[in-house]
Amino acid sequence: MALLMKLPNVVTNKGKLVYSRRIPTDIKHLYPSFKVPFFSCRTRVQQLCAALVAEHAALEAAFKRLVADARDGVPEAMGDSGLELYKQKAWSSIDDPRTEREKWDEMRKEAEALVLSVRGTFPEHIEDGGDDARRQIVAEDIERRRGNPMLYRAVTQPNTAPPFTLADAARVYERERIGTSASRSTRNTFKKVKRRLEASLGPLDSLPLSALTREDARRVRDDLLAAPKANGGGVLSPASVERELNSIKAMITLGITEFDLRGQAFNPFEKLSLPASVVRTAHSEWEERDPLPDDVLIAVRHRVMTRVRIPELRLIWRLLQATGCRGAEITGLQIEDVVLDHDTPHLWVRWNDERQLKTKTSVRPVPLVGDGLAAAKEALKAAREGRHNVPALFPRYARDGGPDAVSSALMAHLRNETKNKRHVVYSLRHNVKSWLGQSGASERDENRLLGHAEASVGNRYYGGLDDRLRGTTAALQDALALAPAGAWGIS
Numbered sequence: 341m342a343l344l345m346k347l348p349n350v351v352t353n354k355g356k357l358v359y360s361r362r363i364p365t366d367i368k369h370l371y372p373s374f375k376v377p378f379f380s381c382r383t384r385v386q387q388l389c390a391a392l393v394a395e396h397a398a399l400e401a402a403f404k405r406l407v408a409d410a411r412d413g414v415p416e417a418m419g420d421s422g423l424e425l426y427k428q429k430a431w432s433s434i435d436d437p438r439t440e441r442e443k444w445d446e447m448r449k450e451a452e453a454l455v456l457s458v459r460g461t462f463p464e465h466i467e468d469g470g471d472d473a474r475r476q477i478v479a480e481d482i483e484r485r486r487g488n489p490m491l492y493r494a495v496t497q498p499n500t501a502p503p504f505t506l507a508d509a510a511r512v513y514e515r516e517r518i519g520t521s522a523s524r525s526t527r528n529t530f531k532k533v534k535r536r537l538e539a540s541l542g543p544l545d546s547l548p549l550s551a552l553t554r555e556d557a558r559r560v561r562d563d564l565l566a567a568p569k570a571n572g573g574g575v576l577s578p579a580s581v582e583r584e585l586n587s588i589k590a591m592i593t594l595g596i597t598e599f600d601l602r603g604q605a606f607n608p609f610e611k612l613s614l615p616a617s618v619v620r621t622a623h624s625e626w627e628e629r630d631p632l633p634d635d636v637l638i639a640v641r642h643r644v645m646t647r648v649r650i651p652e653l654r655l656i657w658r659l660l661q662a663t664g665c666r667g668a669e670i671t672g673l674q675i676e677d678v679v680l681d682h683d684t685p686h687l688w689v690r691w692n693d694e695r696q697l698k699t700k701t702s703v704r705p706v707p708l709v710g711d712g713l714a715a716a717k718e719a720l721k722a723a724r725e726g727r728h729n730v731p732a733l734f735p736r737y738a739r740d741g742g743p744d745a746v747s748s749a750l751m752a753h754l755r756n757e758t759k760n761k762r763h764v765v766y767s768l769r770h771n772v773k774s775w776l777g778q779s780g781a782s783e784r785d786e787n788r789l790l791g792h793a794e795a796s797v798g799n800r801y802y803g804g805l806d807d808r809l810r811g812t813t814a815a816l817q818d819a820l821a822l823a824p825a826g827a828w829g830i831s
Contacts, residue, residue, distance in 0.1 A: 349361050361403050364407060367407060439505060439507040439508050439511060439545050440502045440505065440507075440545055441501065441502055441503075441504055441505065441508050442508070442511070443490060444490065444494065444501050444502050445501075447488070447490045447491050447493075447494040448494045448498060448501070450491060450494070451478070451491055451494035451495040451498065452498075454478045454495065455471065455474045455475055455478055455495065456474075458474040458477050458478060475495050475496060478495050479492060479495045479496050482495065503548035503549070503550060503551075504548065504549050504550075504595065504599040504601065505544060505545050505546065505547050505548050505549060506537065506541075506544040506545075506547040506549065506552075506591075506592070506595075507543075507544035507545035507547075508545075508549075508595060508599065509549060509591050509592055509594065509595025509596075509599075510534055510544060510591060512594060512595055512598050512599075513530075513590070513591040513594050513595070514530065516594065516598070517590070517594065518530060523740055524740035524741055525740070525741070525743075525744065529587075530587065532584075533584050533587045533588060533591075536560075536563070536564060536567060536584065537560060537588060539563065540556075540559050540560045540563040540564075541556055541559070541560065548605075549592065549595055549596060549599070549601055549605045550601065550604050550605040552592070552605070552606075552607075552608050553608055554608045554612075556608055557608035557609045557612050558612070560585070560588065560609075561581070561585060561612060561614070564576060564581045564584055564585065565578075565581055565614070565615075565618060577628070578614055578618050579628070581614065582614065585609060585612060588609055589607060589609035589610065589612075592607045592608075592609060593607050593610075628762070629762055629763075629764060629766055629767055629770050630760070630762040630763060630767060630770060631767055631770040631771040631773075631774045632758075632763055632767045632768065632770075632771055634824035634827075636757055636758045636763060637661075637771065637823075637824065637827055638824060638826040638827055638829070639757040640753060640754050640757045640758075641657075641661070641826075641827060641828075641829060641830070642826075642829060642830060643753050643756060643757060644657045644750065644753055645829070645830035646830060647753060648749075648750075648753065650736070650749070651722065652719075652722075652734045652736050652737065653746065653749055653750065655715050655718060655719045655722075655734075656670050656671060656734065656737075656746055656750075657750060657768075658711055658712065658714075658715035659687075659712055659715050659716065659719070660765070660768045660769070661711070661712075661768050661771070661772075661827070662708075662709070662710060662711050662712025662713075662715065662820065663687065663706050663708075663712055663772070663789075663816075664768070664769045664771075664772030664773060664776075664789060664790055665687075665689060665706060665769070665791075666702075666766075666769065666791075667743045667746060667747055667765060667766070668743040669689045669702070669791075670734075671734055671737045671738070671742050671743045671746050672732075672738065672742070672743070673687065673689075673732070673733040673734065674731045674732055674733055675720065675723050675724065675731055675732070675733055676688075676731065677689070677690065677733065678716050678719070678720045678733060679705075680708075680716070680717065680720065682809075683806070684707055684806070684809040684810070684813050685707070685708040685713055685716070686705045686706055686707045686708055686809055687705070687706045687708060687716065688704075688705055688706075689702060689703060689704050689705075689706055689791065690703045691703065702791040703791075704788060704789075704791050704808075705805060705808060705809055705812075706789065706812070707789075707809055707812050707813040707816055709813060709816055709817050709820065710817075710820055710828065711828045712820075719733055719734070720733070723735070746765075747764075747765050750765045751764065751765055769790070771823075772789075772790070772816075772819060772820075773786070773790060775819035775820065775822045775823065776789065776790075776815060776816075776819045778819075778822055779815070779818040779819045779821070779822055780818070781815035781818065781819060782811075782815070784811070785811045785812050785814075785815040786815065788808055788811070788812050789812050789815065789816060
């Protein structure tokens with residue numbers, strides 16, 4: 341009896357089974373002559389001997405990862421040298437994506453099951469051997485069949501587990517801190533961090549946590565300071581380097597804790613500072629972006645209101661301008677977050693299934709006044725009358741990459757009015773902050789409006805909703821009154 345099996349993307353070429361996939365057109369520019377054993381030149385992806393179902397599944401998964409990474413910008417963000425490293429290792433997880441420790445844990449479970457399964461009469465010379473006798477029988481059987489060496493070791497030396505590595509720490513960090521509901525940008529950022537770490541120190545699964553040194557940490561830091569930006573505009577900023585170092589530090593700390601390695605391993609990234617020469621030239625987040633000058637603000641507002649065809653984009657611009665919220669805080673709003681039947685109409689910026697927030701202090705009520713209130717009413721009406729049947733206020737952008745799509749679309753219009761790189765969509769938030777300062781708003785109300793951390797415990801934890809809204813509404817009204825004439829035109 342013959343068993344016929346049809347595997348997708350497997351064809352016959354000169355009598356051999358070949359795994360063949362076309363590189364999608366939108367990422368073909370990354371791989372014009374990408375050659376590894378699984379690739380032919382130009383446009384076809386090939387793997388010889390893809391007869392086994394398990395191998396076929398691994399190839400399918402690896403190809404999907406390669407395409408997803410390319411579309412997420414992972415290879416390009418690495419620069420030329422990083423792209424070559426990525427290409428060399430793009431298929432490195434085909435054989436087995438597990439870490440050595442994960443393989444060992446599974447092999448040990450299998451080994452224990454095999455040992456326990458041994459039944460019957462033992463040879464006389466090992467009759468009283470108990471567990472050791474069973475292990476000897478299983479080990480001899482594995483050796484006779486030339487079985488898996490790791491399984492053999494798990495049977496004969498069950499207490500010789502490989503050490504926990506950076507790869508294990510990355511796995512537990514992804515599971516415990518990032519989770520499955522994280523946005524694509526969050527997952528993509530962590531991918532970049534791992535790849536940069538690997539570019540500096542080598543394969544993560546070959547780096548035991550207990551063997552990391554301060555020299556390793558400094559090497560990673562220095563490589564990050566020299567790493568190119570994704571857009572090719574120079575190297576990473578000191579702020580970006582610090583963020584990536586903080587991610588690495590948090591990952592290692594969690595690994596040491598979860599794997600009970602305290603006393604056996606230390607985190608070499610703890611208290612690792614940037615060189616003094618870099619710190620002296622670094623700029624704060626607020627120094628990297630400028631508020632839009634009055635003439636630019638008016639011009640961009642006019643262009644957005646008259647040239648942008650998508651109604652949601654016009655409403656999002658108006659809400660950003662009238663609240664000082666971050667882009668993702670507006671694009672991720674749900675219908676229930678718009679509260680109009682309150683003495684003080686407001687938005688609730690909070691966590692939901694579609695997006696996470698930057699910090700806990702980002703969760704806050706934001707009052708709606710003037711054009712912001714009008715825009716919120718229009719957005720709410722459009723969402724309720726639409727046929728999307730979803731809870732999102734802006735369904736078109738309630739997805740992974742939605743905030744980026746909004747920013748990209750609005751930036752295209754903004755760049756028609758200003759070429760200054762310090763003028764971006766995020767500058768609207770700087771405008772509101774600037775107006776708050778000019779109007780004499782208290783630090784407490786400013787922090788509550790913008791979602792910044794408050795130094796005073798009392799300010800953070802005390803004061804009901806009505807109390808907060810009274811103060812922030814008055815502060816926001818006074819601030820927006822300082823906007824130039826024409827800043828709220830063509831609503």
